[in-house]
Amino acid sequence: MSSRVLFMDVLKRFNVKVFGEGEQYMLFAHGFGCDQHMWRYMTPAFEKQFKILLFDYLGHGKSDSTAYQPERYSSLQGYADDVISICKALSIHDAIFVGHSVSAMIGALAANKQPEVFDKLIMIGPSPCYINEHEYHGGFSREDIESLLNSLESNYLGWSSAMAPVIMGNPDRPQLGEELENSFCRTNPEIARQFAQVTFLSDNRVDLAKLNVPTLVIQCSEDVIAPLEVGQYVANQVQNSTLSILEATGHCPHLSEPDETIAAIKDFLIVEGEPVG
Amino acid sequence: MDSEKYVAASLIDERAEDLYENAPCGYLSTLPNGLIIKINSTLLSWLGYDREEVLFKKRLQDFFVIGGRMFYETHHAPLLKMQGRVNELNYDLLLKAGGVLPVLLNSIQLKDDAGVPQLNRVTVFNIIDRKKYELELLQAKKKAEEAAKAKATFLSTVSHEFRTPLNAIIGIASLLDKTDLTAQQAKYLDVLKFSSENLLNLINDILDFSKVEAGKIVLEEKYFHIRHLLNSILYSQQYKAQEKGITLTLQLDDALPEYMYGDSVKIGQVLTNLLSNAIKFTENGLVSLQLQLLEQEEVTCKLLFKVIDTGIGIPEDQQAKIFEEFTQASPEINPVYGGTGLGLAISQRLLSLFGSRIYVSSQSGVGSEFFFVIELPVGQAEVTQEHKAIGSEPTALKPLKGVRLLLAEDNEINVFVVSEYLRQWGVYFDVASNGAQAVELARQNTYDIVLMDLQMPVMDGYEATRAIRSMEHEQYKRLPIIAFTASARFDYKDKIVAAEITSLLTKPFRVEELYATIAKSVSLDSLEQDEECDAKAPYLHLEEREIHSGKAPISIQEYIKVTRNNRDSLNRLLLLTIKHFEQYKVDFAKALLNRDAKGMGDLAHKIKVTLQTLEAVKLQRVIASGRSCLATADKALLLQINNELQEAFDCVVVELKKHLDV
Numbered sequence: 036m037s038s039r040v041l042f043m044d045v046l047k048r049f050n051v052k053v054f055g056e057g058e059q060y061m062l063f064a065h066g067f068g069c070d071q072h073m074w075r076y077m078t079p080a081f082e083k084q085f086k087i088l089l090f091d092y093l094g095h096g097k098s099d100s101t102a103y104q105p106e107r108y109s110s111l112q113g114y115a116d117d118v119i120s121i122c123k124a125l126s127i128h129d130a131i132f133v134g135h136s137v138s139a140m141i142g143a144l145a146a147n148k149q150p151e152v153f154d155k156l157i158m159i160g161p162s163p164c165y166i167n168e169h170e171y172h173g174g175f176s177r178e179d180i181e182s183l184l185n186s187l188e189s190n191y192l193g194w195s196s197a198m199a200p201v202i203m204g205n206p207d208r209p210q211l212g213e214e215l216e217n218s219f220c221r222t223n224p225e226i227a228r229q230f231a232q233v234t235f236l237s238d239n240r241v242d243l244a245k246l247n248v249p250t251l252v253i254q255c256s257e258d259v260i261a262p263l264e265v266g267q268y269v270a271n272q273v274q275n276s277t278l279s280i281l282e283a284t285g286h287c288p289h290l291s292e293p294d295e296t297i298a299a300i301k302d303f304l305i306v307e308g309e310p311v312g
Numbered sequence: 313m314d315s316e317k318y319v320a321a322s323l324i325d326e327r328a329e330d331l332y333e334n335a336p337c338g339y340l341s342t343l344p345n346g347l348i349i350k351i352n353s354t355l356l357s358w359l360g361y362d363r364e365e366v367l368f369k370k371r372l373q374d375f376f377v378i379g380g381r382m383f384y385e386t387h388h389a390p391l392l393k394m395q396g397r398v399n400e401l402n403y404d405l406l407l408k409a410g411g412v413l414p415v416l417l418n419s420i421q422l423k424d425d426a427g428v429p430q431l432n433r434v435t436v437f438n439i440i441d442r443k444k445y446e447l448e449l450l451q452a453k454k455k456a457e458e459a460a461k462a463k464a465t466f467l468s469t470v471s472h473e474f475r476t477p478l479n480a481i482i483g484i485a486s487l488l489d490k491t492d493l494t495a496q497q498a499k500y501l502d503v504l505k506f507s508s509e510n511l512l513n514l515i516n517d518i519l520d521f522s523k524v525e526a527g528k529i530v531l532e533e534k535y536f537h538i539r540h541l542l543n544s545i546l547y548s549q550q551y552k553a554q555e556k557g558i559t560l561t562l563q564l565d566d567a568l569p570e571y572m573y574g575d576s577v578k579i580g581q582v583l584t585n586l587l588s589n590a591i592k593f594t595e596n597g598l599v600s601l602q603l604q605l606l607e608q609e610e611v612t613c614k615l616l617f618k619v620i621d622t623g624i625g626i627p628e629d630q631q632a633k634i635f636e637e638f639t640q641a642s643p644e645i646n647p648v649y650g651g652t653g654l655g656l657a658i659s660q661r662l663l664s665l666f667g668s669r670i671y672v673s674s675q676s677g678v679g680s681e682f683f684f685v686i687e688l689p690v691g692q693a694e695v696t697q698e699h700k701a702i703g704s705e706p707t708a709l710k711p712l713k714g715v716r717l718l719l720a721e722d723n724e725i726n727v728f729v730v731s732e733y734l735r736q737w738g739v740y741f742d743v744a745s746n747g748a749q750a751v752e753l754a755r756q757n758t759y760d761i762v763l764m765d766l767q768m769p770v771m772d773g774y775e776a777t778r779a780i781r782s783m784e785h786e787q788y789k790r791l792p793i794i795a796f797t798a799s800a801r802f803d804y805k806d807k808i809v810a811a812e813i814t815s816l817l818t819k820p821f822r823v824e825e826l827y828a829t830i831a832k833s834v835s836l837d838s839l840e841q842d843e844e845c846d847a848k849a850p851y852l853h854l855e856e857r858e859i860h861s862g863k864a865p866i867s868i869q870e871y872i873k874v875t876r877n878n879r880d881s882l883n884r885l886l887l888l889t890i891k892h893f894e895q896y897k898v899d900f901a902k903a904l905l906n907r908d909a910k911g912m913g914d915l916a917h918k919i920k921v922t923l924q925t926l927e928a929v930k931l932q933r934v935i936a937s938g939r940s941c942l943a944t945a946d947k948a949l950l951l952q953i954n955n956e957l958q959e960a961f962d963c964v965v966v967e968l969k970k971h972l973d974v
Contacts, residue, residue: 069386069387072394073390179378182380183378186379190383190401190402259373286389287390290394291344
């Protein structure tokens with residue numbers, strides 16, 4: 036396989052989009068349940084200074100679901116390896132990586148494996164371990180995760196509009212699929228199920244201590260998925276980290292309070308010496 | 313809180329109050345963070361709460377079970393923000409009295425002029441009855457899907473099981489053909505060969521079909537020489553046509569471009585299928601393959617492929633049916649002509665990948681014409697080397713004498729078959745019976761090529777290849793590693809690329825394929841005619857191989873395997889082996905002390921498979937060293953080797969006896 040083919044292949048497989056006027060790359064990695072659309076309120080604030088890179092994990096958005104192999108993605112490392120392969124295909128190094136939710140951990144794993152690719156990490160609503168264990172409070176029990184999988188099943192595979200194209204297929208009327216609800220966060224149900232399992236049952240606490248790059252931890256003041264104490268835990272474990280607690284509530288401050296989130300990121304970048312306008 | 317109340321008040325519409333309160337569905341309005349600021353009586357009565365317990369006190373999320381809350385945060389809220397509405401999401405609402413109510417939620421988000429979200433308006437549908445039906449349908453669907461999956465797995469497992477013994481049958485039949493046979497034996501052998509090849513074709517058809525069914529086939533495009541392709545296809549059918557006394561002709565348009573870009577393998581598959589059908593159904597006359605250039609644009613051209621015969625023809629009412637799977641034109645066909653009725657169905661599906669289809673025009677008793685049109689980009693010569701090999705006889709290829717080869721394969725029968733050929737071709741080779749051994753041998757010795765079975769114990773072929781590739785010297789990056797597998801699984805391609813395997817041979821392979829693959833992969837200049845090596849053949853590096861195996865003199869694992877854990881059979885096999893070995897001990901001593909090279913060779917050959925099966929490496933080594941120094945060693949050394957030989961035999965026999973169950 037020539038490198039050119041490899042390059043095109045990777046870009047297509049992960050639906051990679053690159054734009055912006057800067058030299059340095061800024062990668063935005065979506066979290067569980069969504070796709071690259073979720074960065075739409077954030078990127079305009081950074082595209083003047085950085086080269087923005089958006090992508091979809093396999094099974095999400097417009098990625099190539101057929102490339103999905105369950106064994107490869109049985110741990111978050113498989114996703115981290117994908118991030119590294121995107122970086123390799125585009126010769127990206129010293130980039131800023133912004134990861135929401137589970138992508139924060141994926142970014143950490145990628146940075147640990149291939150330190151030269153990332154210069155800084157920005158974690159939005161990270162959690163290294165969702166399950167409560169002894170002294171550690173992740174916020175959930177194993178039964179809670181089962182409950183999430185049930186909820187996913189009834190929404191992806193039940194009669195919800197989110198799943199309509201799965202049952203009906205509509206091969207004769209593809210335009211119907213386009214008009215269907217929730218086209219922003221189209222996910223493949225089988226893949227989403229495994230992603231949910233891998234996401235919520237992973238324990239990446241030991242990987243945080245190995246992290247060496249300057250890291251910003253963005254924590255919402257109230258978040259069911261990643262409670263305050265988890266954000267504090269992450270900031271404690273990562274040696275070179277800054278914790279920023281937002282007034283925003285919920286798990287997606289970059290959607291609900293984009294301005295506040297942008298400000299937190301810019302503050303961090305300025306302190307870290309980036310020329311942010 | 314005041315501002316929230318103000319917003320809430322402004323929303324209330326007195327005239328619609330009754331309609332709102334007593335609607336057949338639940339209504340509620342929340343602030344963007346989910347806090348409930350308005351709710352109707354219907355929903356309150358479903359939930360079992362009083363209004364004041366809810367308003368400004370509870371958020372919508374508070375009514376969700378934990379999984380629903382996570383779904384809300386990760387899916388519902390982001391979608392609502394991005395699209396302004398989200399419909400028919402499934403939740404279980406917690407009731408005050410305990411238990412849950414299954415509902416569907418529709419939400420819309422109301423924004424102010426600046427686009428800032430102000431309110432979420434939610435409609436709640438009670439789906440308690442619907443949920444029951446839904447569950448049943450869902451379970452039925454799951455069951456059906458699982459059944460289909462199980463069927464596909466079964467098919468691929470079974471075909472794998474078929475292919476391995478078939479590989480041995482075809483291989484042995486070819487070997488047998490090279491020995492002296494009586495006329496009657498030769499006739500039987502012909503039938504055996506014909507039937508086993510036929511069986512192979514059927515299995516391949518079924519496999520192809522299941523692959524197409526599973527949507528696992530994609531076009532693999534490259535540049536190819538169109539004339540060469542058609543010539544080689546015709547060539548492959550020539551033998552059958554000659555046998556039936558049919559004339560086979562090829563007509564190519566003079567205006568054809570030389571190279572095209574596309575999946576030549578699949579085009580070839582379709583044409584081969586059409587041609588072999590035509591030959592099958594034609595008793596006399598001719599079969600013709602024609603290729604016509606319909607249109608040539610700047611970068612693409614449109615090609616018309618035709619296969620014409622003067623055979624039995626197909627009645628008009630049967631013509632559509634022949635493209636259906638498992639269908640032949642009439643029930644009389646199968647008993648006379650055989651086949652699965654899959655060939656045309658597969659061809660049709662393959663062509664659909666090209667956006668094309670096969671058409672037929674036929675007259676009963678006169679003949680048939682099958683044709684299709686495909687449009688392909690015009691290519692340029694890029695990889696010509698490969699095409700030269702196609703269609704040329706193995707004998708025309710360069711000789712393999714002196715090639716140093718490592719065969720990594722755990723199946724004794726396959727090792728036996730492949731070794732026979734390698735020996736005939738004068739290839740020097742070592743055998744590794746698992747991946748770990750292969751890696752070790754590759755580390756110690758220099759090989760021109762590795763044949764690697766993918767499924768092996770201890771370490772499989774993928775891992776072994778990766779291990780070899782990661783070795784320090786540049787040579788390991790370039791070493792051709794040819795994988796072979798009997799697996800009919802569809803997902804191995806990616807793994808092969810990932811493991812940096814050079815190419816793949818699917819079992820059962822024909823001798824010619826094996827020859828061509830080795831010949832193609834090995835560069836001529838690396839072939840040296842080293843006679844010294846020859847003396848030690850077939851084992852190249854047996855002595856080194858040994859030093860690293862500090863293990864028991866024998867292993868009876870294979871014996872246990874072949875006797876399927878049957879104690880009695882195992883005992884019989886062990887006793888038989890002991891008896892044979894006592895005899896071998898005497899025979900070897902005689903041959904060795906008489907310096908009888910041929911006798912030693914024959915004995916070594918006879919005992920080889922058993923020794924490999926038992927992993928009796930020490931004994932193997934002693935025999936090999938006995939053979940190598942037979943001519944040169946002085947009497948004292950011969951005696952010493954004989955002592956070693958006798959000891960090694962005794963040691964193996966003692967070990968075998970230990971396993972006897974008396």
